[in-house]
Amino acid sequence: MARTRTSTRRSVWLLTVVLAIAGLTSAGAVTTTASAAEPIHITGTVTDNGGLPVAGAEVQAVVYCSCEGFHTAGETQTAEDGAYDLVIPPITESYFDHNDFLVHIDAPAGDHAPEWYDNGVSVFRATSIHVPDGRTATGKDVQLAPGSHITGTVTGPRGAPLAGAVVVADFADPNDGGWADTGFPTRTADDGTYDLGPLPASTYRLSFRAPGYSEQRYPTVVVVGEGETAAGRDVSFRPVRNLKRPAIVGKPVVGRKVSATSGSWDPQRVKRSYQWLVDGKPVAGATHASYRPRVRDLGKKLRFRVIARAPGHPAATATSRGKTIRTATPTATTRIGVRPAR
The missing domain is CATH 2.60.40.10 (Immunoglobulins)
Structure with missing residues (x-):
C-alpha cells in the first residue's frame, strides 16, 4: 500500500490566524524588530523510545496572540546528536504572550509520533514553557513515542x-x-x-x-x-440507488386527495424530499406525500418524484409512472314519482 506521511506540521499552521495587522507576516509568524533585548533560547534533546538521538527533527515554538490564534515564534532542527537550540527573537507586540511558548516536535524521517511538549497530542494538551526575556530554558528533552x-x-x-x-x-x-x-x-x-x-x-x-x-x-x-x-x-462513496420506484396509489381525481409511496432505496436510511408533477412540470408547493388535483389539471398526467439523499452519497431521483387525472364518476340516481293523494 502506498504510504503518504500525514502532514503534522499542517496542524500547527491550521491553528494560525492570518491577520492583516502590523507585527504579523502573511504566514502568521511573529514579526520581531531590532532591539537591545537578548533573544530567548529553548534547548533540549530529542530521542526515540529507545533513547537514541533523533536527527533532523523539526522543532517549532508557537506563541498565543490575544487577537486570536497561535503564531510561529521560532523554529529549528535537531543536530546529529538530537540536540536543538530554539532561538526566539525578542517579541515587542503587546498582544502576544511574550514569555510563554508551546513547542511542537515532528520527525519526518522516522516512524515517530509527533508531539507537543510535554507528551501532548494537540496544542490544547501542550505544556507551556515560560522563559524570561534574554534567558534560556534548558533540559526541555523529548522522547518521541513510536508512531x-x-x-x-x-x-x-x-x-x-x-x-x-x-x-x-x-x-x-x-x-x-x-x-x-x-x-x-x-x-x-x-x-x-x-x-x-x-x-x-x-x-x-x-x-x-x-x-x-x-x-x-x-x-x-x-x-x-x-x-x-x-x-x-x-x-x-457510492450513489444512492432506487430499488423500487415511487408509485401513485389509486386513481387521481380532481378535488380528491391522492397519495403516493416513496419507493425503496439503498442505503435504506435516506432523507426523502417530494415533488408532484403535472404533465412533467413541478407544481409549486406540492412537496408532500399527497396532492389534491385541481380543475385545470384535468386530463393531464400526474407523476410523483422522490429525491433521496444520504451522508457521503450523491443524491438520486426516481419518478413514478404517470396517471391521467380524471373527474369523479357521476353517481347514478333514480327518480321516483309520487302521485298526489286523491
Missing part, C-alpha cells in the same frame, strides 16, 4: 478506488469536551488506500471528502494505541 497508524481504502461507485480523497483524523479535545477543529490530514493514493500516520496514540474520529460527494464520517471512533495500526477503516 501509530490508521489505514484503509476509499472506494467510489462499483468499488472503484478513489484517488486524492481527503482523510482527516480529528482527536478528542478535552478543551471543550468535543473534537478538535484541526487534526491530521492525508490523501488517498492512486489505489484508494490511505495511511494516517505516524500519529500519537489517541481516540480519533475519521472524516472523508472527495470531489462530487458530500462529507462522510467513519461510523465509529477509532482508538489506536502507541505504535499500533488500526487497519481496515474502509469507506465507500
